[in-house]
Amino acid sequence: xxxxxxxxxxxxxxxxxxxxxxxxxxxxxxxSYPIPLFHRLSLDAKMRFIRDLNDKDHIDTIIIGxxxxxxxxxxxxxxxxxxxxxxxLNLSSLGLTTTQxxxxxxxxxxxxxxKRVIYSSQIEDWLGSFLLADKDIDLAKKYxxxxxxxxxxxxxxxxYKHFIEFTKHIWEWEKKYANNITNHGLAFDHTxxxxxxxxxxxxxxxxxxxxxxxxxxxxxxxxxxxRIVKELQSKNIRFYFVVAPMRQYMIDTYNxxxxxxxxxxxxxxxxxxxxGGKFIDLHKKLHLGDKYFxxxxxxxxxxxxxxxxxxxxFIDTHE
Numbered sequence: 001x002x003x004x005x006x007x008x009x010x011x012x013x014x015x016x017x018x019x020x021x022x023x024x025x026x027x028x029x030x031x032s033y034p035i036p037l038f039h040r041l042s043l044d045a046k047m048r049f050i051r052d053l054n055d056k057d058h059i060d061t062i063i064i065g066x067x068x069x070x071x072x073x074x075x076x077x078x079x080x081x082x083x084x085x086x087x088x089l090n091l092s093s094l095g096l097t098t099t100q101x102x103x104x105x106x107x108x109x110x111x112x113x114x115k116r117v118i119y120s121s122q123i124e125d126w127l128g129s130f131l132l133a134d135k136d137i138d139l140a141k142k143y144x145x146x147x148x149x150x151x152x153x154x155x156x157x158x159x160y161k162h163f164i165e166f167t168k169h170i171w172e173w174e175k176k177y178a179n180n181i182t183n184h185g186l187a188f189d190h191t192x193x194x195x196x197x198x199x200x201x202x203x204x205x206x207x208x209x210x211x212x213x214x215x216x217x218x219x220x221x222x223x224x225x226x227r228i229v230k231e232l233q234s235k236n237i238r239f240y241f242v243v244a245p246m247r248q249y250m251i252d253t254y255n256x257x258x259x260x261x262x263x264x265x266x267x268x269x270x271x272x273x274x275x276g277g278k279f280i281d282l283h284k285k286l287h288l289g290d291k292y293f294x295x296x297x298x299x300x301x302x303x304x305x306x307x308x309x310x311x312x313x314f315i316d317t318h319e
Contacts, residue, residue: 025167026160030151033170035159037140038132041169041177042070042094045186047140050107052148055087060115062108063090063193064101067183069120070094072244072299075191077308084319085116085312090192094184098125098221102228103132108237110144116238116319118311119228122246122297123257123264124212129220183207183298195301198294207295208247211254222267229275238319239277241268242311245288246297280314282307 034044050056061078063069069092078085089111091104101119108114143155159166169177179185180194181202187194198204225241232239243265251258265281272279292303299307 022163023156023160026163027151027156029170030156030159030166031149033166033173035143035151035155036162036165036169037143038136039162039165040093040095042067042184042186043096044169045177046091046093046188046192047143049188049192050089050091050110051144051146051150053089054148056111057113058087059089059111060113061085061088061118062111062114062116063088063092063118063120063191064105065092065120066096066101066125067092067094067298068122068125068244069118070192070194071196072304072307073118073120073193073242073311074189074195074301074304074308075193076189077305078312079191081309081312083316085315088191088193090188092120092192096125097128097130097218098228099129099224100132101125102224103134103137105228105231106137107141107144110141114237116240116315117232118240118242119225120242120244120307121268122244123217123260124297126217126221126264127212127214129218180301183295193304195304196294196298197301199300202294204295204298207298208293209249209296211250211257211296215256215260217260217263222271225268226271226275229272229277233276239272239275240311240315241272241277241279242307243268243279243281243283244297244307245283245286245292245299245303247290247293247295248287249290250296278314278318280311282310286310 034041034048037044037047063073063075070090075088075090078088146152177184177186180187180197183204185194229239251261269279286306288303292299294300
């Protein structure tokens with residue numbers, strides 16, 4: 001039988017090896033993969049993407065929003081089509097309500113040469129009213145300031161505390177998220193947008209024909225929108241509110257969607273214009289058919305190319 005002291009030494013060595021190895025694993029992979037700052041992979045991946053940008057001071061245009069901003073406006077097309085837009089950052093992330101977008105725009109302070117903010121939105125951004133933790137915003141800001149490919153011990157310890165979540169996302173990354181052929185794909189282009197190459201069998205057929213469950217626009221969201229516009233105006237940053245297209249079938253078939261869409265457009269336009277912003281309704285202007293949609297309100301890459309060109313022309317006209 002092993003002596004007690006020998007047993008303790010062996011056990012201690014085994015524990016040090018296991019936990020030490022896990023810490024080293026986190027330190028190495030945290031340089032290249034998202035760490036769970038918000039415990040929302042899309043948002044965490046966007047923070048990693050921004051941390052690794054080389055030219056933060058060159059960014060003059062920022063897209064904000066949920067997946068409606070992430071997928072429905074191509075930052076690359078904006079850069080190539082507009083005479084005014086030079087460098088775009090798409091700060092959008094899956095599932096953000098307007099109340100959460102209001103919190104995320106605090107990160108704009110990291111981009112000192114921002115001239116304009118584009119909010120691509122639809123009714124689902126107002127179907128709920130949620131908040132992110134303020135401490136997570138501060139955590140993300142300092143994380144971004146680490147710079148490309150960098151991680152320090154404090155953020156390594158943070159990721160280490162959430163080892164299972166962190167490791168799970170690494171294992172799933174290439175197969176599940178590093179693509180632009182599913183609704184949860186996070187294959188960012190150099191601006192942080194994700195144009196969706198979803199056609200034929202890759203279309204989300206359930207969401208293509210199924211309306212959202214919620215039937216109420218939460219009043220906190222238009223209030224948050226008003227604060228967003230006022231805050232940006234106070235910093236001399238131009239604000240553009242873009243109503244993203246929705247499948248006309250949804251509006252024609254479901255009366256409650258027709259009512260919500262009408263209210264959403266009326267309120268967002270009034271708030272934007274009354275506070276010095278610019279407003280464009282791309283649903284009304286473009287009349288996009290079903291061949292440009294991957295579901296009820298997300299566009300494929302051909303559709304998001306058209307919206308980006310339209311927004312680029314709108315910006316050039318108003319500036």
